[in-house]
Amino acid sequence: MANSLNLNIDRSSPVPLYHQVVQGIEAAIRSGNLEPGSKLENEIDLAAALNLSRPTMRKAMDELVRAGLLVRKRGVGTQVVSSQVRRPLELSSLYDDLVARGGKPTTDVLTFSHVDADAATREKLALHPGAKVYHFTRLRKVDGKPLALMENWVRDDIVEFDGAALATAGLYGILRNGGVNFRLATQRVGAMIANDYQAPLLDTTPGAALVTMERTAVDDTGRLVETGHHVYRADNYSFEMTLVQR
Amino acid sequence: MANSLNLNIDRSSPVPLYHQVVQGIEAAIRSGNLEPGSKLENEIDLAAALNLSRPTMRKAMDELVRAGLLVRKRGVGTQVVSSQVRRPLELSSLYDDLVARGGKPTTDVLTFSHVDADAATREKLALHPGAKVYHFTRLRKVDGKPLALMENWVRDDIVEFDGAALATAGLYGILRNGGVNFRLATQRVGAMIANDYQAPLLDTTPGAALVTMERTAVDDTGRLVETGHHVYRADNYSFEMTLVQR
DNA sequence: GCATTTAGTTTGTCCTGACAATAGGATGAT
DNA sequence: ATCATCCTATTGTCAGGACAAACTAAATGC
Structure with missing residues (x-):
């Protein structure tokens, strides 16, 4: 035209x-x-x-x-291309997403520790036996309503962490400030039933549907920096993506 | 090196x-x-x-x-890049996925009809009022075990459909044979609880966790060809993807 | 010994030019 | 009128060159 x-x-x-x-x-x-x-x-x-x-x-x-x-x-x-198509999947954190949408996210840090990495975590982050990681669980709320329960493990040889910082800034923001340049991540999205621990935190009932997401992120030097397991209320959150034929 | x-x-x-x-x-x-x-x-x-x-x-x-x-x-x-990284997200159907993995997929066509598109479907496929679509539900099994329950709506002005063909070939295969070149799709992945209709079909119990996926596919001429709503048993299926920073 | 500069390496961006492959319409023959 | 053929428009692939920017590491100066 x-x-x-x-x-x-x-x-x-x-x-x-x-x-x-x-x-x-x-x-x-x-x-x-x-x-x-x-x-x-x-x-x-x-x-x-x-x-x-x-x-x-x-x-x-x-x-x-x-x-x-x-x-x-x-x-x-x-x-x-005919509309309907939204933004494709990007390497951004939930925090970024929410800020972009204009919501007011807040974070409660439920647990924070600096511990020896267990076997599963060592495998996911390709760490040597005896390596330590930061391990923490957070509850993310938007406008006061709970949305996501997040458990993360982060290498301890990159950025010095403390629990207080996590309450005010997103995990990815802290790591980026610490000089980490993320390049790619693999994630797996599935579903599960809310258990007795998750349900009250997410303000729902045991047996409710939850969306689960596991992610491991890689930085520009090839290091596996972070891995996490997040659960979301299914009635509040879903993953949207665009697939392109090559 | x-x-x-x-x-x-x-x-x-x-x-x-x-x-x-x-x-x-x-x-x-x-x-x-x-x-x-x-x-x-x-x-x-x-x-x-x-x-x-x-x-x-x-x-x-x-x-x-x-x-x-x-x-x-x-x-x-x-x-x-350090291993762990699997194949990225591609525009392929579940049928293709399963064949690639060496499983033996079979399909039961539960319902098949050629009907007026309702408002929601017209919106998703950008159809004029009065347009008709093929509407069908299928149950996908692998090695006899039920895996996915799929409900789809397809434009009727591209390929002539009949229910029998769907039992032996994947939807995307039929459309490709009919001259459709898929270019991209948007999909949304979430979770829900199995209801009384879904549970017996998927050989599980009401209240079990299901992964849900809604997809709309676009062909190379920009037409919205197909939209569908699929549910999977969460213990059998999850979506894995690789996100790349740009 | 330490900070600073400098040089070298490697990827990032941009240009010009050329030919191939495909789709679709126009043309011509039957 | 119908079919096959040609032509044109457009994207796909490939080459070769040039300079910029970022990072590393060695050389230099203090």
Whole structure:
């Protein structure tokens, strides 16, 4: 539709050009300026219009395809994907999620200790026998209502921890401040029944459905930094994700 | 570690060069030939060793980084990520998953109908009022044991459906045979308690934990082809995924 | 001995250019 | 009118080069 999408590319900005394009197109889509189903101009013309090379333009569109916002077809063109598609799965913590949604998260630190890692934890974090970890359980509330019960184990050779800090900042925030750059995480989502310990903390009854999530996070040096087991009230929380065919 | 990883690149193959590299390195990692934590040669030398250009080599490594198998750091190098990392989330059906694992899946078609889409379905598939859809429920078993109860709605203007075909082939297989090229899907994973209808079908008791999954799939033309609501026994199934920081 | 600078290595970004593969419509023959 | 063929538009793949930015480690100065 020759929608010339008037983007501003700032060549003096430290933000890479392709990323500026990603942000621009994403904003145009989310604002409705680019309608779902509409066709974009072809790569060559778009690149020329913005004074960019085709590889740069292509890299930007690659990201948007991966994010599930665009669909490409050889010989045909590129199309904005029909709405419904939300943000893809990102490596962010629940705390970040809640802050982004405008909720007011608070955290109760239920237990905090610095202990020898047991066999299961050593396996998950690839630690030597005798290594110690921080182990703690937290209860996350939003606007006073309990949402998640979290149990975590963190290597002790990266950041000095204390229980008080955990009450005011998210785990990932503390680790990032301590110089940890997260790169990837594996997580497993399942379900279980609330037991007698969990139910009162989450303000529900034993036997209620809970969503479970286990996650292990890796930093940019390849270290397994943190592993955790979280449970959420099923009526409050679910995991949404976008899968892209490759 | 100058691990020269002896790959064979076949320039006459229809498989893109960068993808051959992806497959080669992935195989080397999964076979243990490239150990977790070990460092790869730098991009330039690797490209030269395989007689490829650096952009091609880079594209291959990009994919592996996204897949969570490699970690890169400017000025330092590229490293094989510590094991633990399984396959990332892909757009495949449960049927495909089970076949890949070597199980013997069978399917009972419980109900099958061709009906007017209700408001909720029209919203999910972006259909006009009065449009019709195929609606069916299936019970998926592996080696005779029930695993998943699935309820799906499919547009009726793409592929002609009949209940018998569903008993022998997976939904996605039928649609793919009908010319549908899936591109992406959004799904939401949560939990619920088995009710009186679900429990006997899944060979469990009312009140047991179930994993729920809702999915809507989009094809390469942007059409919302299929939406479904599946439930799994929590003791048999969970969703595993790899999240990559961008 | 310690902090600072400097040089080297490696990945990150960006460019120009070229050809291949595919889809879809236009064209032409039957 | 129908079918096969050609043409065009568009994305997919690949090459080679250049410079920037970040990190490491060695050399330097105090």
